[in-house]
Amino acid sequence: MPHGRPAKRRRLTPPIDDSKTDETIQSKDLFHRAADWDLEQEYETRSRQKKVKESNRLPIKDVEGRLEEVAQVGGQESADESDSFLGSGSEDEHDDVETPPTDATETAPAIPLKLQLIQAQEEIARLAGLINEDPEEHAGSFKKLAQVAGENAHPSIKKLVLASQAAVYKDTVPGYRIRAYKDEDMGTKVSKDVRRTRQYEHSLVTNYQSYVRHLVNLCKGRDKEDEQLKTTALNCVCSLLLTIPHFNFRTELLGVLVQELGKKEPSAHFQKCIETIGKFFDQDEDGGPALEAVSLITKMMKAKNYDFREEVLNTFFHLRLLSQLSVKSSMNRSDRVEDVEKLHGKRAKKEKFQHRSKKDRKLAKERKAVEKDMREADAAVDYESREKMQSETLKIVFVTYFRILKASIPHLMGAVLEGLAKFAHLINQDFFGDILEALKDIIRQAEATEDEDETDANQQRDRMRECLLAIQTAFTLLSQQDAAKSASALHLDLSFFTSHVYKTLYVAGTDADIELGPKSLHLPDPHAAQLSKRDNKVNVSTPVLLLTRALSAILLTPSSPPTTQVVAAFYKRLLTITLHTPEKSTKALVALMGRIVDKHGRKLEALWYSDERKGDGVFRSDGDTVEGTRVFAVGSGVWEEELLRHHYVPEISEQVRALDKVIAGLGK
Structure with missing residues (x-):
């Protein structure tokens, strides 16, 4: 090192003794005072907080229209401040450097909703593409797809994820039911392909179960904020039920719909x-x-004490019971009941007399167990099992009908009676007597109510409708399965229903609403939002339609032809009520009389020719019974036809003239 003036050293710490004025400090004094230095403590006590300058910029408006303050970051610290304990100055200077901490924090900019939707759509498309490409390879994408919509996500993103999951599962779910794998099943030694398939099926079932539970929880929610999510979840449930009804967790999905159907006040999702x-x-x-x-539906009905809407009961009309199912057959095999019974009978006899060793019996037992597992995996239901399940379904439906019929629930009687008439060909003949007695009780109650005059006009109309439905059901029961031929053997008497129809003809003919069904209105209600086109034509028949059906069953049934007095009495009363019925009802009744004349013209000929009448007493038009009317007595005739010939509707007058020509042709 060259000789000369030594380099100037920086002062590391201020002098301890302020009384000394020496500009230089001797070396022995410097080292003597070094013990009093505390450089580390001084470094720790110094503030590391950076100075933040106050922002003078105006707030800006983001894409969504919100105002945000723009933070302005100050400059960097000086080199002396960053050197901490190497900085020059006194203790007072260090105190000036320290700055108190501030509460100003930087906020992350909010992502616009439109951008969030785009990002969610791209992620959903990516995951769905991976699953569609190779589901077994990307089984973990099911869980990732559900995680796209977090807890704090926007409802639009949640709805998008729910609908996407439903579409993915509908495309991915196999055509068979997957059984739940246990821990020991997953730990057994199997081939690589089998293990891969098991892991995929286990992942599919687990994630699908979580998805179904999420849908159920959303459908049970009662918050108004979750109403949109509930609508989307319910649509997903309906779509899954109609697309993959064979797959797992079908009961949970059906429970969601049954819960909605059981509500007294129909919600927006009821239809x-x-x-x-x-x-x-x-x-x-x-x-x-x-x-x-x-x-599930019948359990809900029983729990509600049969206090539910009629539309729920009308869903049973869509059931495909027994004879409505097609029978499969081929060139070398038939699935008819007779052939199946013969085939199984031959097998049973052959196996009964065939001698087999213990080893053969063991192999046969194992083979039978394997075949059972294969049938369950293939979801193939043979004709026998299908018939058994359909019979069980039919039994549950009839039990529900009979309970409602016995309880006489007013707003459900129409649907029950039409249901009994629809499935009459499937009812055992041994129950006909009990059903007819229940139908007679309905008519007796209606007659008692009319005598007491405790109801208004609307309730009387409902009672009359119930009676017509009961009569139609009674005659329909006996017209199916050759029951009419065995009516005498079963001791079934239908004269009670015939007498009631004859007695109520005048009441039905003077009813102003004879052409209106139970769900019809005189004028459309502008405030009724749920009045729409009904695809289900159940319990909508008008009284005149029910009346013509009952009269056709009484007078035009080939198996039980009526007597001459019954035909003449009904025909005479029909002529009278056609003078008071509206135009369409008159056309229907005159057409029915034309069919009666074509079939029973000889029995009615005496009404046109008084010389051929053989009756005692005087004709009584107000008689309640056929015998009490004395239709062939003095005073009877067909004078109503003379008025109908001059009817203001030309079609009706032409039909009446045609009736006279038929009767005139019989006399030649």
Whole structure:
């Protein structure tokens, strides 16, 4: 080092003794005072907070229209401040450097909703593409797809994820039911392909179960904020039921719809659930899904004490019971009941007399167990099992009908009676007597109510409608399965129903609403938002239609032809009420009289020719019974036809003239 003036050293710490004025400090004094230095403590006590300058910029408006303050970051610290304990100055200078901490924090900019939707759509498309490409390879994408919509996500993103999951599962779910794997099943030694398939199926079932539970929880929510999510979740439930009804967790999905159907006040989703259940019954060919749905619906009805809407009961009309199912057959095999019974009978006899060793019996038992597992995996239901499930479904439906019939619930009687008439060909003849007695009780109650005059006009009309439905059901029961031929053997008497129809003809003919059904209105209600086109034509028949059906069953049934007095009495009373009925009803009744004349013209000929009448006493038009009317007595005739010939409707007058020509042709 060259000789010369030594380099100037920086002062590391201020002098301890302020009284000294020496500019230089001797080395021995410097080292003597070094023990009093505390450089580390001084470094710790110094503030590391950076100075933040106050922002003078105006607030800006983001894409969504919100105002945000723009933070302005100050400059960097000086080199002396960053050197901490190497900085020059006194203790007072260090105190000036320290700055108190501030509460100003930087906020992350909010992502616009439109951008969030785009990002969610791209992520959903990516995951759905991976699943569609190779589901077994990307089984973890099911869980990732559900995680796209977090807890704090926007409802639009949640709805998008729910609908996307439903579409993915509908495309991915196999055509068979997957059984739940246990821990020991997953730990067994199997081949690589089998293990891969098991892991994929376990992942599929687990994630699908979580998805179904999420849908159920959303449908049970009662918050108004979750109403949009509930609508989307319910649509997903309906779509899954109609697309993959064979897959796991079908009971949970059906429970969601049954819960909506059981509400007294119909919600906005009620009609959607009704349509889904109807399509679910129409598409069922195996019988198992329909049996499960009917069981859940009937349990709900019983729990509600049969206080539910009529539309729920009308869903049973969509059931494909027994004879409505097509029988499969081929060139070398037939699935008819007779052939199946013969085939199984031959096998049973052959196996009964065939000698087998212990080893053969063991192999046969193992083979039978394997075949059972294969049938369950293939979801193939043979004709026998299908018939058994359909019979069980029919039994549940009839039990529900009979309970409602016995309880006489007013707003459900129409649907029950039409249901009994629809499935009359499937009812055992041994129960006909009990059903007819129940139908007679309905008519007796209606007659008692009319005598007491305790009801208004609307309730009387409902009673009359119930009576007509009961009469129609009674005659329909005996017209199916050759029951009419065995009516004498069963000791079934229908004269009670015939007498009631004859007695109520005048009341029905003077009813102003004879052409209006139970759900009709004189004028459309502008405030009724749910009045729409009804696909289900149940319990909508008008009284005149029910009346013509009952009269056709009484007078035009080939198996039980009526007597001459019955035909003449009914025809005479029909002529009288046609003078008071509206135009359409008159056309229907005159057409019915034309069919009666074509079939029983000889029995009615005496009404036109007084010389051929053989009756005692005087004709009584107000008689309640056929015998009490004395239709062939003095004073009877067909004078009403003379008025009908001059009817203001030309079609009716032409039909009446045609009746006279038929009677005139019989006399030649």
